[in-house]
Amino acid sequence: MNNTYYGKLIFELSKEGRRGYSLPANPWAAHHTPIPAHLQRTTPAALPEADEQTVARHYTNMSNNNFGVDTGFYPLGSCTMKYNPKINEEVAALPGFTQPHPAAGDANLQGALRLYYETGRILSELTGLAEFTINPYAGAHGELTGLMVIRAYHRSRGDVQRTKIIVPDSAHGTNPASAAVAGLKIVQVKSTPEGTVDLDSLRSVLGPDIAGMMMTNPNTLGIFETHIPEIARMVHECGGLMYYDGANFNPILGVCRPGDMGFDVMHINLHKTFSTPHGGGGPGSGPVGVRSGLEQFLPNPRVLRRDDGTFTMAECPEALGRISSWLGNFGIIVRAYAYLLTLGREHVGQVGRLAVLGANYIKECLKDCYKLPIDGLCKHEFVFDGLRPEYGGEHSDPAHVTTLDVAKRLLDFGFHAPTIYFPLLFHESLMIEPTETESKETLDTFIATLRQIAEEAKTDPDMVKAAPHHTPIRRPDDVLAVKAGKFVYQPEA
Amino acid sequence: MKYFPQTPEDIRAMLERIGVQNLDDLFAEIPEELKLKGELQIPHAQTEMEVRRTIGAMAAENRPLCCFAGGGVYDRYVPSMVGYLCQRSEFSTSYTPYQAEISQGTLQYIFEYQTMMARLTGMDVSNASMYDGATATAEAMMMCVASAKGKRHRVVVSQTLFPEVLDVVRTYADYHGVTLCEVGPDAHGLTCREAINAALAAADVAGVIVPLTNRYGLIEDLTGLADACHAAGALLAINSVASHLALLKSPGEWGADIACGDAQSLGIDMGCGGPYIGYLCTTNALVRKMPGRLVGQTVDAAGNRCFVLTLQAREQHIRREKATSNICTAQGIMCLHVAIYLALMGQAGLAETEQTAADGAHCLCQRLAALPCFEQAFPESAFLNEFTLCYTGCRPLADVMADMADRGFLAGIASADGTMLTLAVTEQRTPDEVDALVKAFAEVCQAGCGTNQ
Known part of the structure; x- marks a missing residue:
């Protein structure tokens, strides 16, 4: 549940005269030595002015739009997104x-x-x-x-x-x-x-x-x-x-x-x-x-x-x-x-073994829906080359459901996307790494979700291609971001 | 083991689905001679209570000292809001925001950070952080050379940069094939402008790197430098301590093409050296040569404003060896530290903080220079919150510093040859602490003098 007011940019919440700090009176004022005029800043930096609670609500609302390892499963290949102990x-x-x-x-x-x-x-x-x-x-x-x-x-x-x-x-x-x-x-x-x-x-x-x-x-x-x-x-x-x-x-x-x-x-x-x-x-x-x-x-x-x-x-x-x-x-x-x-010497040997167990388990449970270009035992991660043709993944069809579509649809179910389009050896790389800190139940839910998406790709490809539907924002326009070149906030005219 | 959720039953079921007997079968293809035999000789596993005790004892071995050291790292107050919000695990446990739909929190705070840093430095655009001020400066050097498209390989660099920054720049230059032309200080402790002008006479200078406040704490006068650089076809990169920009003429106002440095002074603990955050800002003209990640504003499919990583064609995962830099993971969440700090302080709070520190430094400088063992090293040059003294006492300066530590002070940073001492004051230092420091110096510098010689 987010508040649209506090979710704006901090510059839009700024109001002249507000302050979010408290400093003691300058005890050295008697020793004040002015900076030579030509070395001084002439235009103040237009930084926001905000009180403490505004800052607290603003960044708390923003955090609600973020997914982390503490939120859910991150099957991100080559990134080893394991649990971060407190x-x-x-x-x-x-x-x-x-x-x-x-x-x-x-x-x-x-x-x-x-x-x-x-x-x-x-x-x-x-x-x-x-x-x-x-x-x-x-x-x-x-x-x-x-x-x-x-x-x-x-x-x-x-x-x-x-x-x-x-x-x-x-x-x-x-x-x-x-x-x-x-x-x-x-x-x-x-x-x-x-x-x-x-x-x-x-x-x-x-x-x-x-x-x-x-x-x-x-x-x-x-x-x-x-x-x-x-x-x-x-x-x-x-x-x-x-x-x-x-x-x-x-x-x-x-x-x-x-x-x-x-x-x-x-x-x-x-x-x-x-x-x-x-x-x-x-x-x-x-x-x-x-x-x-x-x-x-x-x-x-x-x-x-x-x-x-x-x-x-x-x-x-x-x-x-x-x-x-x-x-x-x-x-x-x-x-x-x-x-x-x-971990210590007692547990360190389990890390790799359990990570590899999880990766092979996912691979075996999904390879009938997703194209596995290189079969056999994998280690921590493996790569699918997109959906299998019978699940709408025929590469030669320009309208095929792509790896990007699958990744975006996963977001609707509360999973982070796998690493996509890497390695460059395949056209539709979908690279999955579970790590040792994910339970069998998490992996089973993930597998079931990817199977459901494969079915959807077959029966309702347009819906998959328009995903995600339930995230804080819809697919962003990356081309506009480059073209518009807005890398800093500018007030709307 | 509390971080492994698999029960023996889970493992059995998963192995069965894979079609192997046991966990070691998953590694069957690895040649036997490569596999570990026996137990790794690392510490035994500790419980959470033991970990807390072991590491707590190590933390207690570091001596708490009242800090008058600077050198690019300052003992600034960090408002409680900063640590409180940055610990939110939605932020801290997230990955690089490639999936914009579920990363708007990260993307938005980076966009805010970029805007704040661009405004503070007076530049058009900021990237989404570098590792630290030293590597940011080294990246600025490589950016100068890259912008010259293979035609210029020389970079002029001032030796008045903080020593660690200069050393890192030297290392990167050495391996990257950049010819460094180092320019020393003049008699006033400032970058020698005649030497810069002479260096610019060479036809292959890609850039000039100078500090705004230098290793002696002095404020460099950069009047006319940007014009001289540009006339010679070189870029100007200015390294500055981010908080100093509250009061000092900004790199943008001086006409810089690149602003770089460390933003530790904006809401980040000194932390034994890190993590801090390097910043790198530049002009719109050079944005495509900029290293590191960059967030841009766009709209989503529903037409709502949102933020994405952009201009990724500069980066390693797309361009591989032709990328503007190899950097990928930088200092992500430290952008949030800076953004929250600046949102709380605003320009007014930042300026007030810096002015208090500067006035304290001027007071301390005057009082220490009045002691027989010190004199101000560069009395004709202006400084902000840090200054350098010549040490003229009879005891080795290293001994003096050790005695000062025994009295609870990190009393500045001594030069390697023991002739100079650079001290910094921040808004956290009180008049009582300054009184005590001066008194301690008077006693410690005096101790043993005249009797042993």
Whole structure:
């Protein structure tokens, strides 16, 4: 139930003279030193003026138009939308963590440094890599940092002609984008019809200009690349390093480790595998781990343990440089550490197993209605290529019910949509990842809903194509958004 | 395990539907030699009570200090409304708002944030956040080069930027293939304008990056800089502490093409370093070169106003290696912190807050400079809420700072060589705290002097 008045934009609720703050009288007025006139702002910023209750109602009404993991199931492939535990929020909000200034110095930040260090140790054990930095702010930032580590390694050996990075065609879009930011050229290798890396295609691009290869395993089709030891051997023999994109780490957590597969560098998304909230697009955290022999290249500052058991924020001379102001999104690290302690060695092995159980269960229950291009066991996620032809999904028919239509219709039933039109290998990709925190009942309801939508696509395609019908807004006009170019509020004339 | 809802019966039924015997069969294709044998050596599982105790003890190891440090991070008061509303899980547990129909809350607060930041910086448009002020500035650098369409690869950057910002810019430049031309400060602690003008004489300068308030706390005078940049075919990017824009001439008013920096000062705790929020604003002319997500206004099928992610053709999930940046997940909900903070404060509250801080800083500067161990480093340059002193005491400055911490103060940020100290004041500091700080400095700087030498 929403109030249309408070749901307007805050600028439309603003009224001159209202205030939502209280400040003590300026105790230093006697020391007032005017800013030189030519350095002063001349036009005040037209910020809203609102009282406290208006602000409370405005943002509370807005929250009612939002769907989160706490609202319902988020089958979003490659995003690992698992439950976000509440104890994590509480410990991250302890004043001992929220109040310190990051430049307070080692002696005054021992608790923060200890937590950072311990988190890194656990991540090392879970991944089989020697050491972690948790400075990167997100997955893409971790990729960038990891690629910089790879370049720093080659540079340290004078091997400067290695400017190319191999990326499979099924890779996450951030892989090539991060490589470009890191100054690397992308060499794409094809997938086999089974959806894994084509070894012949890989062999043909290996050479002295190859810095390394980025992979995620299981890949974005949810398929485990069983040839990974051979792939790693081939890349290593040509002098390159192996980079693991940890976006898909959840299904193998507690089952196998990137370090044991031959990967040298990886990132993890704490906001995926380790339960920290996505926050509508951040803050995340993208720790980067490296095998022994590469740790000196990790970015500054590094958190190290001294012989006396205390911790220090160190600047190392061989480091690739600095990639963040301080210790990354520290508050997110606290949340992930709380989750890791809750899991512990007793439960960590269940995460991947239960996530994979859920994904295979959904796949098996729906593959008669939705086109499954690659059959067999999947890991955490799998990809449908739209509806099957007999359910209105015939691609060659311009009027077919698309993946977008199915996704939008799901919203009417209180489910978030799956990831759509990714990976790019298929025309109508519908990528589903359930995670281990969803009950069988939730999955059964989701399956029943997708089956109903398949029936609707056959019997009432126009209704499906006009979906959603019961959401706070109907389908938005994306083309108008680009054309109108309204990126800031302007009062109607 | 309270986060796993599957009963043994559920697992059995699901395995049966899949057609395998047990959970490990789901991993049958993975080569045996890759599979973990034995238990992972991580801590034993803890109950919620134990987690609270363990992590609570770590939080208590950090020393609570009365903060006079700045350097881009300020101990500003965060109204209770900010944390209260941002904890609403409809906001915090949501994903990036690709599904606009069920994400209007996120999209609307980002649109409000974009509008507020554009107005504060005096620019046309803001993106939906960067990681922090340092990476925002590095992205601004790459944006300058990208806007020159491969013709210009040099960026002029002032060394008066906060050291962490400068270091991050250096790293990105190094790996991205940007030639940095660093310009040092003049005798007054301000970016040397002659050096900038000389650097602009090179034909391949894509952009110039300068701070508005610099690492010494000083206000840079940017008169004529935008014209000089534009005449040389370069863009001007200005890094500023967001709250300072309440009082200072904004990047837009100075004629900047890009405004970037950190907005931690707008309603975000210092939090041992994060999460904060970087901002990046630009002109309409450059919006298609802007990195990061962007929300735009449109209408839905029923003709009602709504908001969507837009201009996605700039982004990695569409453009892959040709994207304007690799950034995707940025600082989402921190936009909400900023939007709520600014909605409560308004221009008047923000200006009042900043003026109180500035006046407090001028008072403190005067009193510390009167001590024998300090003198004002750049007395002829104007500052706002942060200032730099030369340290002339006989004890090493690091020892002085450690003693000050023992007395409960984070008494500023000392330069690496121990000759300078930069202090900041915010609206949270009281006259009693300032009195106590000055008194403590007088005693600590004096302690041991003359007896050991």
